Amino acid sequence: VVVNDVYIESDDVERLRELADNWSLYQPPEPPKEVLQVGDVVPELMSEAMTYYEPKMQLDCPEKPVCQRLPEVMAPGRLVIVSGVVEPKPDRFYVNLQTDVGDTADVGLHLNPRFDTKPRSVVLNSRDRDQWQEEVHVAGDKFPFNEGSPFEIQIHCKPDKYRVLVNGTFLADFPHRLDCSRIDYVCVDGSLIVDRVVFA
16 A cells, blocks of 8 residues: 555555554654763763774875874874784784884883783883883783784873773773873884774
8 A cells, every 4th residue: 555655565454544544643753852972871981982083094004014103293082093913923013102213212102912921911111211111011811812813903092091992892091101292103013914004
């Protein structure tokens, strides 16, 4: 049957007749007066993992080592994403947010998954005036990387720290030991195939 130019198919003839007779009386439900936002009903971490971002820079399938100047300095609200695949027989790889190119650059965040230690661990650190500082180890059942498997690292810059998520799951917070406004390079190298590097 066709009701107001809408084709409706059903075996219930009586129901179709009733629908046709009362079509003009149909009132669609009113939209809700209050719309809940994602952040109102889920934790902050879930909100971050689902946040839409507009890339200011994107490198697709770059060759290693990657050491790319950011289009602007790091600041709260900015996001770095590194996605790729762990090599089949990895030892270590790293993602650095740093102040310059080269081995002597100051590093605001050194993220270093280590497959060659027992237990495996992700080491977070920083380097200031050519001196590495105290390491922070995230290990054990929190180790989120596997040989030959894809991954996505998100580094969210907060006013007082970097927040690291791997595959959408919280890994660690790391305090700003260097002023984040000094950071204008992202560097990636080691036992991985880099698929994408994004700054947003």
